[in-house]
Amino acid sequence: xxxxxxxxxxxxxxxxxxxxxxxxxxxxxxxxxxxxxxxxxxxxxxxxxxxxxxxxxxxxxxxxxxxxxxxxxxxxxxxxxxxxxxxxxxx
Numbered sequence: 815x816x817x818x819x820x821x822x823x824x825x826x827x828x829x830x831x832x833x834x835x836x837x838x839x840x841x842x843x844x845x846x847x848x849x850x851x852x853x854x855x856x857x858x859x860x861x862x863x864x865x866x867x868x869x870x871x872x873x874x875x876x877x878x879x880x881x882x883x884x885x886x887x888x889x890x891x892x893x894x895x896x897x898x899x900x901x902x903x904x905x
Contacts, residue, residue, distance in 0.1 A: 835843060 838846065
């Protein structure tokens, strides 16, 4: 069911792109591909450098450090003594 829907959407987009770019001459197609390549590569480089630049900035939440709490062995021992699954409880 979902596979058929994905195939229909894929065919729709493919037909639309073929109709849109099929009318272009081969030279214009190459120019369009080069322009799109430059735009997408520029955006990729911009996003990479902006994320590296903003990596240490204080724009987001600061990381909160919680310390590990001590284990409470005494409570664990008490639970073990008064366990309801045991046949005999030693009080």
